[in-house]
Structure formats: structure tokens, C-alpha cells
Amino acid sequence: MTLEHFDVGIIGAGPAGLSAAFALKAGGKSVVIIEEYLWGGTCPNYGCDPKKMLLAAVEAKDQVEHLAGAGVVGDVKLDWTTLMRHKMAFTEPITARKIVGLDEAGIAHRYGHAEFVDDQTVQLPGNTIKANNWIIATGARPARLDVPGDHYLLDNEDFLNLATMPDEITLIGGGFIAIEFANIALAAGAKVHLVLKHDVVLRGFDRDMVATMVAEMTAKGVNFQFMFDTDTVTQTADGRVTLHATDGRTLTVAAAFLAAGRKGNTDQLNIEAAGVQVEGNGIKVDEYLRTTTEHIYAVGDVANLPVPKLTPTSSAEARYVAGHILNPANGPMVFPATPVVVFGSPKLGEVGITEAVALTQGYSIESFDMSHWMGYYRNLEPVAQAKVILDQQGVIVGASVLAAHADELINYFTSAINRKQTQADMRKEMYSYPSLGSDMTAFMGGGMD
Amino acid sequence: MTLEHFDVGIIGAGPAGLSAAFALKAGGKSVVIIEEYLWGGTCPNYGCDPKKMLLAAVEAKDQVEHLAGAGVVGDVKLDWTTLMRHKMAFTEPITARKIVGLDEAGIAHRYGHAEFVDDQTVQLPGNTIKANNWIIATGARPARLDVPGDHYLLDNEDFLNLATMPDEITLIGGGFIAIEFANIALAAGAKVHLVLKHDVVLRGFDRDMVATMVAEMTAKGVNFQFMFDTDTVTQTADGRVTLHATDGRTLTVAAAFLAAGRKGNTDQLNIEAAGVQVEGNGIKVDEYLRTTTEHIYAVGDVANLPVPKLTPTSSAEARYVAGHILNPANGPMVFPATPVVVFGSPKLGEVGITEAVALTQGYSIESFDMSHWMGYYRNLEPVAQAKVILDQQGVIVGASVLAAHADELINYFTSAINRKQTQADMRKEMYSYPSLGSDMTAFMGGGMD
Numbered sequence: 001m002t003l004e005h006f007d008v009g010i011i012g013a014g015p016a017g018l019s020a021a022f023a024l025k026a027g028g029k030s031v032v033i034i035e036e037y038l039w040g041g042t043c044p045n046y047g048c049d050p051k052k053m054l055l056a057a058v059e060a061k062d063q064v065e066h067l068a069g070a071g072v073v074g075d076v077k078l079d080w081t082t083l084m085r086h087k088m089a090f091t092e093p094i095t096a097r098k099i100v101g102l103d104e105a106g107i108a109h110r111y112g113h114a115e116f117v118d119d120q121t122v123q124l125p126g127n128t129i130k131a132n133n134w135i136i137a138t139g140a141r142p143a144r145l146d147v148p149g150d151h152y153l154l155d156n157e158d159f160l161n162l163a164t165m166p167d168e169i170t171l172i173g174g175g176f177i178a179i180e181f182a183n184i185a186l187a188a189g190a191k192v193h194l195v196l197k198h199d200v201v202l203r204g205f206d207r208d209m210v211a212t213m214v215a216e217m218t219a220k221g222v223n224f225q226f227m228f229d230t231d232t233v234t235q236t237a238d239g240r241v242t243l244h245a246t247d248g249r250t251l252t253v254a255a256a257f258l259a260a261g262r263k264g265n266t267d268q269l270n271i272e273a274a275g276v277q278v279e280g281n282g283i284k285v286d287e288y289l290r291t292t293t294e295h296i297y298a299v300g301d302v303a304n305l306p307v308p309k310l311t312p313t314s315s316a317e318a319r320y321v322a323g324h325i326l327n328p329a330n331g332p333m334v335f336p337a338t339p340v341v342v343f344g345s346p347k348l349g350e351v352g353i354t355e356a357v358a359l360t361q362g363y364s365i366e367s368f369d370m371s372h373w374m375g376y377y378r379n380l381e382p383v384a385q386a387k388v389i390l391d392q393q394g395v396i397v398g399a400s401v402l403a404a405h406a407d408e409l410i411n412y413f414t415s416a417i418n419r420k421q422t423q424a425d426m427r428k429e430m431y432s433y434p435s436l437g438s439d440m441t442a443f444m445g446g447g448m449d
Numbered sequence: 450m451t452l453e454h455f456d457v458g459i460i461g462a463g464p465a466g467l468s469a470a471f472a473l474k475a476g477g478k479s480v481v482i483i484e485e486y487l488w489g490g491t492c493p494n495y496g497c498d499p500k501k502m503l504l505a506a507v508e509a510k511d512q513v514e515h516l517a518g519a520g521v522v523g524d525v526k527l528d529w530t531t532l533m534r535h536k537m538a539f540t541e542p543i544t545a546r547k548i549v550g551l552d553e554a555g556i557a558h559r560y561g562h563a564e565f566v567d568d569q570t571v572q573l574p575g576n577t578i579k580a581n582n583w584i585i586a587t588g589a590r591p592a593r594l595d596v597p598g599d600h601y602l603l604d605n606e607d608f609l610n611l612a613t614m615p616d617e618i619t620l621i622g623g624g625f626i627a628i629e630f631a632n633i634a635l636a637a638g639a640k641v642h643l644v645l646k647h648d649v650v651l652r653g654f655d656r657d658m659v660a661t662m663v664a665e666m667t668a669k670g671v672n673f674q675f676m677f678d679t680d681t682v683t684q685t686a687d688g689r690v691t692l693h694a695t696d697g698r699t700l701t702v703a704a705a706f707l708a709a710g711r712k713g714n715t716d717q718l719n720i721e722a723a724g725v726q727v728e729g730n731g732i733k734v735d736e737y738l739r740t741t742t743e744h745i746y747a748v749g750d751v752a753n754l755p756v757p758k759l760t761p762t763s764s765a766e767a768r769y770v771a772g773h774i775l776n777p778a779n780g781p782m783v784f785p786a787t788p789v790v791v792f793g794s795p796k797l798g799e800v801g802i803t804e805a806v807a808l809t810q811g812y813s814i815e816s817f818d819m820s821h822w823m824g825y826y827r828n829l830e831p832v833a834q835a836k837v838i839l840d841q842q843g844v845i846v847g848a849s850v851l852a853a854h855a856d857e858l859i860n861y862f863t864s865a866i867n868r869k870q871t872q873a874d875m876r877k878e879m880y881s882y883p884s885l886g887s888d889m890t891a892f893m894g895g896g897m898d
Contacts, residue, residue: 049823052883056827057520060512064525071506071532076513076523083520090826311882312890339881349881374498377539378505408857411886415864415878429864432788432798433760434501437860441761 463490
């Protein structure tokens with residue numbers, strides 16, 4: 001049993017923990033980072049990155065299908081086995097690369113399950129680590145149903161590691177993970193069901209665009225089952241899984257995946273010993289991201305913060321905390337406008353204030369059917385819509401985009417919001433022609449400048 | 450013979466002329482715009498827009514080919530006839546739409562060939578128009594070779610209207626039109642030759658990236674013939690075209706297209722009667738875009754200006770001139786950083802200062818191999834490179850990007866240059882994750898902030 005001392009200890013080596021580690025080390029601190037599963041955490045190993053790897057193939061298929069009869073001839077299918085190989089070529093080297101990066105930076109790293117002994121001390125199997133500051137960056141995990149047979153249900157990690165795509169699957173949930181996986185599975189040839197306890201798909205997103213997305217997915221064959229409250233899960237003799245709803249409905253498929261919310265990893269850290277308190281789905285933090293024990297911070301998915309739980313927000317929080325440890329006089333964390341994207345076919349991107357909130361504020365809303373704009377028409381995208389929310393001064397305060405390239409287009413609006421630009425300001429940019437950027441400057445806010 | 454009076458007359462109804470017309474009308478002027486060919490001009494009818502329509506199919510084919518063996522199974526081909534129909538669905542309504550737009554705005558439009566009578570008067574077949582100010586926006590046309598048999602050579606408009614793609618074609622020139630058409634023709638199944646009088650492909654662009662582009666195209670089968678100085682063009686008995694070079698080389702193909710520079714449409718306007726002078730390849734203008742006759746302006750491709758001849762610059766010049774006519778106290782035209790994109794496979798985008806200029810200024814250059822960045826790796830793009838030029842203070846003053854999505858990526862750098870941002874400033878943006886934008890903020894200028 002060894003005892004080690006560091007300036008700062010970090011529990012969890014996902015995007016948040018790693019960002020904090022590098023920033024603190026660069027600031028002259030001695031740093032240790034602890035991980036008990038995959039170095040790099042959820043995002044690169046079984047989250048946003050591998051998901052977007054798989055989506056590359058879906059996009060290729062979509063593009064060919066949209067242009068069928070418009071110059072592109074050919075039938076494109078997804079081959080799950082080689083697609084998984086493509087994904088694994090990306091994910092497999094991650095742990096090794098992260099370890100090399102930590103070694104090169106001179107950041108200590110320890111592997112194993114960590115629990116607090118007191119507010120400065122963490123216990124690992126075989127050694128004890130003391131640090132002046134701790135940062136909890138343990139992320140989140142899928143919420144379980146906690147019903148009989150729950151153990152038959154798979155999760156996001158299982159989905160992203162499927163050796164073969166089952167013939168028929170169910171996704172439990174109506175959030176972005178459920179929608180994204182449904183889209184991928186559908187393109188890979190599966191019959192897809194989406195069961196929701198309630199009837200709200202993509203809560204918080206623009207209702208018109210969500211309705212369009214649900215209609216598009218339904219037309220492609222996705223079976224949405226609303227108000228389906230699963231109370232038991234059973235397995236059939238041939239290994240299939242049956243969901244039983246409280247109202248008597250049942251659904252039997254080859255595999256069912258949990259995608260009904262995520263829960264901060266707060267419960268296996270013995271945080272009580274450190275005086276750290278839980279609130280909502282995560283750890284309670286103040287505006288400096290300090291927990292109820294001031295020298296212990298929480299960042300990323302495990303922190304209970306009113307911002308989207310995304311890799312960029314996690315990293316920004318981590319850099320903020322590193323800055324606050326290095327310079328405790330720093331002010332509170334300020335979050336810039338942060339885009340959120342549902343990577344479906346098409347993609348739904350949102351940033352800033354949504355229409356629902358805008359309507360309560362007397363803000364105005366401009367809607368654009370972009371399907372005749374060059375960047376969308378050329379690809380014959382079936383849906384391409386945007387909404388821009390403007391405050392009383394015409395400053396852009398929100399945007400929603402539903403289009404194949406919403407992930408890029410929403411970035412233009414994000415910059416505009418952070419710079420407090422009007423549509424006329426955006427039109428002054430001279431972008432490459434023709435591009436998604438130039439379309440926007442050509443069509444947006446016509447007559448305003 | 451009628452005589453009409455307007456505040457402002459505009460000759461040429463391309464992007465420049467139309468932008469000027471709408472801005473002046475909105476400013477309260479009576480405006481007439483004259484066109485002798487297609488309303489909308491080169492860009493939407495036989496330039497950048499239809500080219501990018503055709504490219505949609507090429508991109509779909511590229512994407513499937515890149516992901517062959519990585520999850521995408523299928524053989525994609527281009528069908529030129531349906532591809533042309535896709536293009537025509539876009540181009541055919543243009544004239545009618547432009548006329549409707551002019552009518553709705555209350556802008557007078559006249560059809561026919563215009564010639565100056567004096568510095569206020571223009572003659573059309575059947576009527577005479579007097580205006581206080583004239584704006585010349587007549588655009589440019591392909592430079593001819595002016596050798597015997599020159600009339601056997603086709604041009605960009607012919608290429609973009611080909612009923613069928615010939616089995617074997619030659620493009621004469623090494624500029625962006627030649628490269629773009631070569632790429633499209635190759636994807637459509639043609640054998641492609643590129644003949645250059647010199648040995649400089651894409652003059653002014655980053656030499657390393659151009660070399661990579663030429664190597665990629667050569668590997669795909671494009672036959673570059675350098676120092677091929679055509680002195681005669683003949684036709685074979687079966688209707689094929691033969692180029693004869695001064696050094697004895699010959700090249701016989703189904704069709705040969707001029708893509709060796711463009712020349713301002715200055716020579717059929719009788720501009721001498723208005724005191725307007727020619728300079729270089731266009732009309733001489735001062736920093737207010739005034740010709741040698743102060744109340745006559747020239748904008749767009751016909752103006753001899755040291756900026757790229759692009760649709761966005763044309764429109765910006767037109768809006769500037771409209772502003773100057775409405776408010777003569779306005780200062781000189783200021784050009785923002787303007788991105789230029791060669792729409793090949795991959796695309797080459799550049800903005801601001803190039804490496805060649807940077808080296809003479811003591812600026813620094815950062816090179817990025819982006820092929821392992823998520824946005825490129827996921828599509829297995831064979832080439833994805835970027836160079837960023839930084840001044841002594843680390844401010845971004847130029848960028849070159851060679852990648853499938855260079856047309857979008859270069860826009861991020863354009864904004865950064867216009868805002869005098871450093872790489873650290875760019876890293877502060879919170880973009881959607883993962884996207885081309887977030888890749889950039891994650892990888893660029895590592896260790897700088």
C-alpha cells in the first residue's frame with residue numbers, strides 16, 4: 001500500500017478529466033488522473049465519436065438515395081461488420097493514445113476504482129492518494145429501468161459494439177440517443193421500434209422540427225410506441241426479448257436498448273466521506289463548479305448544471321476549473337451559446353433560445369424553407385428548414401436547423417449569437433460561393449440591409 | 450424609337466448588376482437594368498451554381514468510394530442525362546424568376562444589346578436610355594485561343610449543357626474551371642486531358658496542395674500535358690477535334706473546351722463614347738469603383754480589380770457602388786478577406802495571404818494533416834490538409850485547406866481573419882460536436898491557450 005501526494009487529483013479520464021489534467025499540468029501543478037474503465041471516457045469510446053463514425057456510412061447511403069434519378073445510379077447498402085471494423089480502427093487505439101499523451105505531458109495516471117476516504121484522500125486498490133484539490137469527472141451512465149428483467153436490456157455501449165445488426169430492435173427512450181441509434185439501425189437494415197413512457201420525442205427541441213423528424217422516420221418504417229410504460233422484461237425460448245407495458249402491450253425483438261436518460265456516476269465514490277452532496281441527477285456545484293466541499297470540483301456529465309451535457313461543455317468546464325484552481329480570484333463560469341445536434345437523417349441542430357421560450361419573451365421568429373437553397377437543392381434533401389429567433393433589437397438569440405448538414409450550419413448561428421449579431425451582420429460575411437455559408441448570407445433577412 | 454430617363458442605368462443582369470439594382474431601388478432611385486443574354490448572368494446559368502449542382506453527384510460517388518470496405522457496399526455511377534435534368538431543373542426557371550423579382554421590386558428591365566452614345570446615354574435596338582449614373586456589369590467571357598480552327602473549341606457554357614458526356618475530352622487551361630470540369634468529366638466516365646501552355650496549375654494557390662491535387666488527379670487517370678502551346682485546331686473526318694502544339698504534339702478528342710482565362714466584356718459597349726477606359730483584362734476603376742468617367746461605375750468580372758472574380762465579390766462591389774451613388778460621401782471600397790475554392794475532389798479552399806507571400810513577410814505557417822481528425826477520418830478522405838498563416842502577433846492572416854469539405858471549412862478561417870483572431874481565439878468557439886468546426890477548435894494551435 002503506497003501513499004502519493006499531488007496538487008490536484010482527478011477522478012475520471014473522459015474529455016472533462018483529461019482537459020483539466022492537461023490545463024493544470026501546463027499551469028505548473030502536479031496532477032494525477034484516475035480511470036477505472038476506458039481511458040478517454042464515453043465520448044470517444046462508446047459515445048459521440050463512434051456514433052458519428054457509423055453515421056458516415058448512413059450519410060453516403062442517404063446522399064445516393066436522394067440523388068437517385070438525378071444523376072446518381074447505384075444501390076448502396078450498409079455492411080455492419082465492415083462498418084464496425086471502420087469504427088474500431090478509430091476506437092481501439094484510443095486508450096493507448098491517451099496514456100502516451102499523459103506520459104508525454106508528465107501527468108500521473110492510475111487505473112482502478114476510486115473512493116473518497118476524506119475530503120483530501122482517495123483510496124484505490126493498492127494505494128492511497130492525497131491531493132489539495134480534487135476534480136470529480138466521472139461522467140454518467142444510462143438510467144436503468146429497474147423493473148424485473150431489466151438485465152436483459154442492452155445499452156449505448158452494447159449498441160456501438162454490436163457484432164451484427166439484429167433483424168429487429170427496440171430503443172427505449174425518445175431522446176437524442178434513441179433517435180440517432182434508430183436512424184443508424186434503420187439504415188443498416190433492421191426493423192426499428194421506439195418505445196416511450198410518455199409521448200414527447202426530443203424534449204426541449206423545436207416542436208415543429210421534431211414533428212417533421214418523427215414523420216420522416218415513421219415514413220421510413222420506424223414504429224413509435226408512445227405511452228409504453230415497461231413494467232417487465234422477459235426473454236423468449238429462442239433468446240429474444242419481450243417488453244411488457246403496464247397497459248398490456250408487448251413487444252418482442254432481437255435486442256432492446258436503454259436510451260431513456262442518463263444518470264451521473266455519483267454513487268460509487270463514497271462522496272459522503274468528502275462532504276460532497278448530490279442534487280438532481282448529479283453532484284451539486286456552485287457557479288465556480290465547486291461542490292459542497294469548496295476544494296473539490298465537479299465537471300462534465302456528473303455535475304448538476306443547467307447546460308447540455310456535451311463534450312464541448314465538459315471540456316470548457318474542465319478548463320474553467322483548471323483556471324480557477326490556478327487563479328482562485330477568477331470569476332464564475334460563463335457558458336457561451338452551445339449548439340446541440342441530433343445526428344439523424346436529417347440532423348436537427350439547435351442553439352440558444354428555442355421558439356417555445358421566444359414566444360414567452362415577445363421575441364420574433366423567422367422561418368426559412370431552405371430546400372430551394374443551393375446547398376440543399378443540389379442534394380435534393382427532402383427536408384431543409386431553419387428558424388431564427390430574434391430579440392426586440394433584431395439580435396439573433398436562437399436558431400434551429402433541420403437539414404443534412406445541420407451540424408455545420410448551426411455553428412454559423414452559434415458564432416452569430418455569441419457575437420450578438422443581427423441577420424444584417426451575418427449577411428456581411430463573405431463566404432465561399434456557393435456554400436452553406438453563402439446560402440445563408442444570400443437568403444437570410446432579405447431586405448434588412 | 451423611345452427615349453427613357455432613369456436615375457441609374459445598369460448594363461448586365463448578373464449577380465453584380467442585380468445586386469446594384471435592388472440596392473439602388475431600395476434606396477429610392479429609379480433604376481433600369483439591361484441584359485442581352487440570360488437574366489442572372491454567368492453564375493446561376495452556366496457558372497458556379499450549375500457546376501456545384503453537377504458536383505453533388507460526384508460527391509455522392511466519392512463518398513461511397515472512400516467508404517468501400519468500411520461499411521458501405523455498392524457501385525455508384527453518374528448518369529449524365531439525368532444529372533443534366535437535375536441541373537436544368539435548377540437553371541431553367543432562373544430567367545423567369547429574375548424577371549418576376551425585378552417586376553415585384555419595380556425595377557425597369559430592358560432586353561437587348563446596349564452601346565454608349567455619350568456618358569449619359571445608352572442605345573438599345575428600338576430605344577434610347579438616359580441616366581445620371583451608369584453601372585457597367587457586363588461580366589467576362591472565356592478568352593479564345595485566336596488560332597486557326599479556334600471555332601472548333603467549346604467553352605464553359607457548352608460543357609455545362611452537354612447532352613451526353615463525350616468518351617474523351619480535353620480542357621485547355623490549368624485554372625480552377627479546367628480543374629473542376631476535369632473532375633466532373635472524370636467522374637462521369639470520360640477520359641480527360643488537361644493541356645496547359647505553361648506548367649503552372651492553379652497559379653496563386655498553395656504549391657504543396659496543388660501538387661497533391663495534381664498527383665491525385667493523375668492517379669485517377671487525368672492526363673496533364675504541360676507546355677502544350679496550341680497553334681492550330683482541326684477537325685477529323687468523324688467530327689473529332691485535334692489540337693496541334695507548336696512542338697509537334699497532337700491530341701485528338703471528342704470535344705475540347707476553352708478554360709484558359711477569361712476576358713472582361715468591354716469591347717462591344719462603345720465605351721469610348723462615354724470616356725470609359727480599359728486597363729488589363731477589364732475596365733479601369735478607382736478605389737470608389739468609378740471608371741475614368743466619374744459618374745459611370747464598373748463592378749464584377751468586367752472591372753479591373755486586384756480581387757478574385759467571384760460572385761460574392763461582385764455582389765459586394767455592387768452593393769458598395771449603390772451605397773456610393775446614394776451617399777457620395779462614403780469612403781473607398783474595403784474588401785474583406787475573400788475565400789476562393791476550387792471545387793475538385795478534394796476541394797482546395799484559400800483565403801487571405803498564401804504561403805508564398807507569407808515567406809516573404811516573415812510570417813509563420815502551421816501545417817495540419819487533418820486526415821486523422823474525426824470529420825475526415827470518418828469518411829476516410831484520402832487527403833485532408835490545412836495550412837494556417839500567422840503574423841508576428843499570431844493573428845491568422847491566411848489559410849489553405851485541401852479536403853472534401855474545404856468549401857465550408859474555409860469559411861471558419863475567413864471569419865477568423867476578418868475578426869483578426871488568433872488560433873487561441875478560434876479555440877474559444879463552442880461548436881457542435883463532433884463537426885468540422887469542433888475538430889478545428891480541438892486540434893488547432895494546441896498548447897497555445
